[in-house]
Amino acid sequence: MTVSRVLREPDKVSAKAREKVRAAIDKLGYVPDPAASALATGRTNVIGFIVPSVTNNVFSDVLSGVYKAAEGTEWQIQLGNSRYSPLEEERLVRTFLSQRPAGLILSGIDQSSETLALLKRASCRMVQIMETGPDPLDMMVGFSHLDAARAATRHLIEAGYVRPGFLAARLDPRTQRRLEGFRDVTRRAGCLSDERIVTTPKPSSVTLGGLLMADLLARAPETDAVLCNNDDLALGALFECQRRGIDVPQAMGICGFNDLEMMAAANPSISSVRTFRQEMGKTAMDMLIAALRNPDNPVETVDLGYQVMARGSTARQA
């Protein structure tokens, strides 16, 4: 029992006993068994983190932020990959909950009603990340994809483009909200054309960006700018324009989304909407840890915002 105290509440043990125990631990190479601890306490120090994709740069940045915040703490990350499938997400939530996690980090706010029911019955703390919205399950860290897409669209219009299009792959809920933002602003500006909205359910890639751009030009050759749902597509669109001898930014403006590192390095540099992915992961984990340490902590929703990065690919000369 004193050993258990030395490891978990060293202040409650006298300095003498503490040192004796520590010396014995070192000598014997004792390592506590987390399974026994979990069984006795009914909880673990595992934080489950469910992402829809492990290859998408966006989530690897978020993951890196989560790991950063977890570093040096007693909490362990358990990563789950839902592959954009609500059913798989439900299965993962079930598995994770059976392990009595200390907390959960969930991507997005569009959990299925079954998943929501499971989560509401669960006793652990949780954070929804990637976007903000009404009715948080518990805590929330993200930004408004609708507003971000609106701001990017306004940027295109302000830069002098008058027939903007939209390219998107993988129509996940956040993509759909971005498209909504694009429609919203172009409609008000009187330059919305469904012909110039090209989407596909396929997973995003640079190659696909080129294909979508080609498709867009075939369907609506008058297009003079594209808002791409992510940076891979934007880069692919740029390459496609270059192959066709279309001048970027004069004949075609290109704006990405997320502002991956490569956007600034491209030639021309590509405008994009910067999102704070690593910060999102770090903030979520920090909030979760704070809530676990102090259950009275107020439940927060944090909006990390976004930033339109205007660069060469939309710098049209009048």
Next chain:
Amino acid sequence: MTVSRVLREPDKVSAKAREKVRAAIDKLGYVPDPAASALATGRTNVIGFIVPSVTNNVFSDVLSGVYKAAEGTEWQIQLGNSRYSPLEEERLVRTFLSQRPAGLILSGIDQSSETLALLKRASCRMVQIMETGPDPLDMMVGFSHLDAARAATRHLIEAGYVRPGFLAARLDPRTQRRLEGFRDVTRRAGCLSDERIVTTPKPSSVTLGGLLMADLLARAPETDAVLCNNDDLALGALFECQRRGIDVPQAMGICGFNDLEMMAAANPSISSVRTFRQEMGKTAMDMLIAALRNPDNPVETVDLGYQVMARGSTARQA
């Protein structure tokens, strides 16, 4: 006990009892407690996977392969991020081993001697991935980075380039072996120049590729080709050449490493050494599962090879 059997060895229970138990499980919503099982059996169904980086595309592809192979099995992945630090890797191995994992997947073959000592004492099965080499701890899946770099260098020379350089960031052990391959082939061909080898310990990025290219051109303006240690650097190098008006592939050949999807989509398309990252993760996990199911399985070392993808960026016209 019969319940436990129904869940783990259903064949040993009569069909009648089995159905009765299953009905009760459904009715009561019973979910087994993995911690109690771990305590009773002394093992878990967790497979630890330690990667040096979660943001590097290479490892997210491998991770995706590992998840693919784990899908639908009873095994859980526990991901650890060593951030290229041998000390952190040692700490992670310690933590993972304390959880009595069923297996471990380790990146690379350069574990510290302390880590190796821990691993040799451990009783679980393990796979080293990313490269092949002598003295495997147990199983191994990878390829020869030395040979791959040699082949890429030969490709540059055969394409007609005579003063090739080498760009590398983050000098991890695999990078160093690739550099070795480059030196080896250029030395034999009589075109090795240390002036044309530009490296930095900084983490790799597209921006850095541009900076390294600029550095190389300042130090060795005669350079007519670069082998880049990875595709980010290659893309950055291409952009830098375009900004300077250097013709790729006529005045400068560029070859990357890994063959990320974007390489084929670039303009010009960029030559690269294809590596089988997702297959590597999947194979490692498949081998581990097979070894866990059948401990008599022979211990294997699998070489997945590589493939030089010759594209526009090295298609010099005579």
Next chain:
DNA sequence: TTGACAAATGTTAGCGCTAACATATGTTGA
């Protein structure tokens, strides 16, 4: 010095499961 209380340490039982063994039930051939 003593009682009253706080601080430190010790004792007990049980978390939920499963290995190992014990018992019950079924099945077969003579």
Next chain:
DNA sequence: TCAACATATGTTAGCGCTAACATTTGTCAA
């Protein structure tokens, strides 16, 4: 029909830890 065996089910104890309580030791004021 019954032994002899196979198959199915049940019993027991213990995995290593910690919550809750019990006891001991230390500290302080009267």
